[in-house]
Amino acid sequence: MTTATETETATAASKPAGKPIAAGAGGRARRLLGAAFAALVGLFLLAPVLVTIASSLTTTSYVTFPPKGLTLHWYAELLNRPEFLDSFLLSIGVAAGAAVVSTALGLAAGLAIHRYPFPGKSVLDRLFSSAFAVPTIVLGIGLLQWYAQLGMASSPLTLLLAHLVLTVPYTVRLVLAGLAGLDRSAELAAAGLGAKAPQVFWHVTLPAVRGPLIAGAFFALITSFDDLTIALFVVTTDMQTLPVRIFNYLQYNYDPTVTAVGTVMVLFAAVAVVIIERVVGVAHLFGADPEH
């Protein structure tokens, strides 16, 4: 009897307190569910890269995951294939060129759009945003026919020029965002403090777009380096960029050499991403506590 009463009192007492606990448990369950879902999506997003990296280390002569044993044999194998090295050098050269040129063009065009009136400015602005939307395959075939019309033979230069269409809109956009964050009166203040026009640009304007410029340059670098669709139309069999080389290799081969090349490309992209992240971070932290 006493036990029953005790249980009753215990239940009665726990009831009001029970509710928030239940809600807390529900909240925790929901948070866990959310985290599990996010982890799944993350796995989905990263899986292909992780698999590529892992299977490049396999000792088997065919691609398999998980890899059987661990070896760097396939990376050594790469050195015996000069065509991959040539392609890598071509790709990196074109990418570096595209990065430098599109950064310069992006800075100039961004400045022009941001602060000078000129005829056709709004058209230019709109073209920069629509250049993202045109399918690269259509652009590729268009460039193929246009270059033929102009009688321009395939060369690293034609490829670089083609890549500018992909990269310049991004650098312009980044520069514009940087300039939008610049207080125009800071430039007037600098002039008022005795700075000549080039000094104003160097000390005030350029620092405001430095982050966007570096991020834009590295974005252009990997966009050009990774591009396949445009390159497929613009290159010849003698001049193949690394993605084109892999794409063609894949048609006939299925060995871990490709995963080794892929891993090299991923590492290359990762370096660029870290730099972009750093720079954008620096831009975000402009004026923030250095101790943080």
Add this chain to the structure above:
Amino acid sequence: MAATARVADGTALSPDGSAPTPGVPKPVRKRGPWRTGLLLASPAIAVLALLFIAPLFMLVYNSFRTQAGDPTLHNYTRFLGDSFYRDVLWHTLWIGALTTLGCLVVGYPFAVYLRGRSPRARNYLSLVLLSPLLISMVTRAYGWLVLLGPKGPIADGFHALGLDAPKMLYNDTAVVVGMVHVMLAYMVLPLMGSLDRIDPALAPAAKGLGASGWTCFWRITVPLSLPGMLAGSLIVFSLTVSSFVTPAILGGPTVKLMPYFVYTEATSNLNWPYAAAIGFVLIVVTTILTAVYARLLRGRGGKEVFA
């Protein structure tokens, strides 16, 4: 004739103070007001004109020519008159629709999840989200070849459970999985943008009026994030139907979409006018479809959401 003019305190009176205008007029340069701008923009204008607009005009022009260069409509009548190519077009649009749907189903909860995270966590998750766009599409597609292959880890999983693994490679499934993987960021980023714009006081306000969590989600969060959904869907759809590499690698010989024919006509058959026509049909159909979609969604979402 006396009147009392009542003027409030200076602060309230002047609209000047309430709207802190930058107030600094741009210095007007007397000579050539637009010369500097044009000079600075000219290299970029040249790039766009010579490498973007001119090739596209070239393409449209060539699509109305025979291979010998005579004017013709044959390229279009050939495409539209052939049920094989019409099926290719439908198949392409179908893959585009499935990918868009897939991105919405995966991306919406992900965007909602990101919304509640700390800026730091958001930053890292965004990096993961963007990673497929930052690595070579060849590497990416190759990874899926391994994952979805008959001896891949997913098939192994089925076998471990004593089941027959379904065919996962060289079919629509493989293409859609590969495309959702790349396109997810294009869906999630605009969604995050419109979710961020929702006044955080709305949900507590609705709950205070008696709405449950779900009602709140369906009646407030979803309608207010329609602009993001719209923008995301449009980008994902248009980019998917014009993708070449991922479908070519993961679709194998059975899944042949519009971009594949653009490529083969241009490079293998060397029929440039026909390749141009297929490319142009793709652009036109995509433009029409996205316009219709935008209008439909706009009608449902109500004007105020898009105002």
Add this chain to the structure above:
Amino acid sequence: MTAGTDTVGKETVPAGSDTATRAGSTRGRLVLKGIHKALGGKEVVRGIDLTMEPGEFLTLLGPSGCGKSTTLNMVAGHLLPDSGVVEVDGRDITRLPANRRAMGMVFQSYALFPHMTVAENIAFGLRMRKVGAARRRRRAAEALELVGLDGMGERYPRQLSGGQRQRTALARALIVEPDLLLLDEPFSNLDAQLRVRLREEVAALQRRVGTTTILVTHDQDEALAVSDRIAVMAEGAIHQLDVPETVYLRPATDFVAQFVGEVNVLDGVAAGAAAEGHRCWIGDTHLVTATPVGTAPGDGEAVRLYVRPEAVRVLAIPEAVSGKGRSASTSAHTAAEPGLPGTVEATRFLGTRVRCVVATAAGRIEATLPFGSEVPGLGEEVICAWQPQHASLTARP
């Protein structure tokens, strides 16, 4: 109590006596002659003439779009006038670019360089003048001390409060020892309390360093509190340029009267000069006096009077007649002093003051009675009176 909102208690100072050259200031005499400027096809400055003495603190006061910022930017060299001349210490600098003028400007947004530390920001002007690093550091430290930011030199602008940023901007402007200090709405981004404190600090600092200063603001309290003289601007022109007391108590135009505070407006007919001020008929039977702005009107001319509520005294009639005894006013009153009779219609307690509304034959007159005065009862017959120098008389527009 902040200065300016309630100036009745103060003695009005005749123009000029407070604008005397500050001790030590011999530099920074600014002259503007016939300045015109159109922006975007609209004429925003239409003929500004202005002379400032070395060390003077002048405020351009006016609503948004009145041309005050444009005028300041022409002084700074950020804008070129369409016509007119800008002179500093007798030198024509109209066409001199901003970087070759010696102007220290503080912007509304402060315009600090976000990627430089506070010390680097402050020393920027010296760096442009090729001053050596060691000297720059020392001078920056001095400037930081001057504005009360000692030890903050290594911080970045983002780490500062609004007030600290404002002080940094001020130090940056002053370090180059400019001919003129130009302040473009420098307090408008601060909260109300800080605004009052900082404007007092800036005014005190200006008096200490003696730099000729122009402040642009839309805030009448601010203008009244800190300026030697105020130029009230509207639609690109100066409506009145005078010491704060005069601008407040004897506005020259409708615009000035209404922009600078609350005002009673009375229309009447001029009736000749009196011992003090000028007489004028309100209606047919009541004679009042006020001080003419500019040339005195001829007899019978239509005139307009402006009287601030603070300047109006409400007097009980018996006392008004006898000139003794119970009075609603704190100051003495003589029967000879003219006024407007009326009935008290409403009284409102405003904390530090009492607002009293009197219905007269000429309409409602509002009066602000100082704290502690005896408040007349509702319906009581009273007379509204004021000292002639507390009301302005202008030609009726």
